[in-house]
Amino acid sequence: MIIKDITVKHQTVPLLVPFKTALRTATEIDSISVEIQLENGIKGKGAASPTYVITGDSLEGIQAALQGPIKLALIGEDIRQFQKLLKKIQSCCIHNSSAKAAADIALHDAYTKFLNIPLYAFLGDKQPISTCMTISVDTPEKMAEDAQKSAADGFDILKVKVGSIPELDLERIKHIRSVIPDHVKLRLDANQGWTPKQAVQLINEMETLNFGIELVEQPVPAHDWEGLKFVTERVNVPIMADESLFSAKDALRLVSGRYVDLLNIKLMKCGGINEARKIASIAEANGVACMIGSMMEPSLSVGAAAHLAAAHPNITYFDLDAPLWLSTELDVLKYSGQEVFLSDLPGIGEITVPISK
Known part of the structure; x- marks a missing residue:
C-alpha cells in the first residue's frame, strides 16, 4: 500500500488565556499539520508546534523539513514497511524533532487506519x-x-x-x-x-x-x-x-x-x-x-x-x-x-x- 502524497498546512490557534512559564509567554500557537495519503485513499494525520526555547524548531524549519527531506523519504514507499519508514523519518535529516514527530504521528495514524485498529490497540x-x-x-x-x-x-x-x-x-x-x-x-x-x-x-x-x-x-x-x-x-x-x-x-x-x-x-x-x-x-x-x-x-x-x-x-x-x-x-x-x-x-x-x- 503505497504512500501517494504528503501535504503540509499551517494554522494559528489562539489560546483561551495566556500561557506563562519561566521561559516564555504564549497567547497563540502555530499548528503545522501533515497528512499522509495512501493509494487506497486512507489519510494519516500528524501535527506539531514550534517551541524555540525548548526544541529550537521554528515554524519555517518544521515546514521545510516536512516538505523537503521527510516527504522525499516517504513518497512512493509501502506503508507495510512500517519500521523501515520510521527509521527513514529519523535519518533523513538531523535535529528537527518537531517535524519528525509530526511525520511519525501521521505514519502511525495511517498504518493503524490501514490495519483498522485504534492506535492504542x-x-x-x-x-x-x-x-x-x-x-x-x-x-x-x-x-x-x-x-x-x-x-x-x-x-x-x-x-x-x-x-x-x-x-x-x-x-x-x-x-x-x-x-x-x-x-x-x-x-x-x-x-x-x-x-x-x-x-x-x-x-x-x-x-x-x-x-x-x-x-x-x-x-x-x-x-x-x-x-x-x-x-x-x-x-x-x-x-x-x-x-x-x-x-x-x-x-x-x-x-x-x-x-x-x-x-x-x-x-x-x-x-x-x-x-x-x-x-x-x-x-x-x-x-x-x-x-x-x-x-x-x-x-x-x-x-x-x-x-x-x-x-x-x-x-x-x-x-x-x-x-x-x-x-x-x-x-x-x-x-x-x-x-x-x-x-x-x-x-x-x-x-x-x-x-x-
Whole structure:
C-alpha cells in the first residue's frame, strides 16, 4: 500500500488565556499539520508546534523539513514497511524533532487506519488516563485564584509553573496551598529556572512546610546534568528531567547514572511515538517511571501522546491539558474533569460526542 502524497498546512490557534512559564509567554500557537495519503485513499494525520526555547524548531524549519527531506523519504514507499519508514523519518535529516514527530504521528495514524485498529490497540493496551492542570506563572494572588478554580473543576493534581526568584516562588506555593484542599497534590515545574543550590534550599524548605509536593520538574538548566544529580541526591521530593531529555540515548544516560528519579517524555522533543516508546521502555528496565507530557501544541499531537500513555505500562504520570487551553474544538480527545478519554475508531480517531471543557 503505497504512500501517494504528503501535504503540509499551517494554522494559528489562539489560546483561551495566556500561557506563562519561566521561559516564555504564549497567547497563540502555530499548528503545522501533515497528512499522509495512501493509494487506497486512507489519510494519516500528524501535527506539531514550534517551541524555540525548548526544541529550537521554528515554524519555517518544521515546514521545510516536512516538505523537503521527510516527504522525499516517504513518497512512493509501502506503508507495510512500517519500521523501515520510521527509521527513514529519523535519518533523513538531523535535529528537527518537531517535524519528525509530526511525520511519525501521521505514519502511525495511517498504518493503524490501514490495519483498522485504534492506535492504542497497536501500541498494546488501554489503561485509564487523566491529566493534571497547569497553573501559569504569575503573581502569588493570581496563581492562587487559578489553582482554586482548577481544584474546584475536579483537578486533584496541579502543575505549577515556577522558576524565577526563589523567594517569590515560595510565596506562590504558600498562596496556592492556602486556598486548595489538602488532597490536591502539586507538581512544580521550574523550567530550568533555578541554580542547583537554590533548588535544594527551596525544595527542602517546602518539604519542611509540608506543601504536598509530588515532584519537581527540571529545576536546573537542561545542560547541567551534574546539577540535576546534585539536587536529586539532596532532596526527598522526586526530581524529573524534561528539557534534559530528547532521545533514548539521553534516557539511558539519565537513568543509568541516577541523575533523576523520573522522566518527562514529549513527542515534540524526541521525534515521535517510536522514540518515545523506546524511552519509556529503557526507563522501565531501570526502575524509573515516566510522565507523558505536552507543550502548547494541537490536540492531534496530544491525542497521539495520550494513546501512547494509555498503552505503555511505565507511563504512570500524565500531563495532557494543552488542548484545554486552545480556542478550537477538540477532535481526538474527550475531557471530563481530569479524566481523558480516547476514541475507539481506527488510528488516533475522532471524538464525535460533546466535549467537557
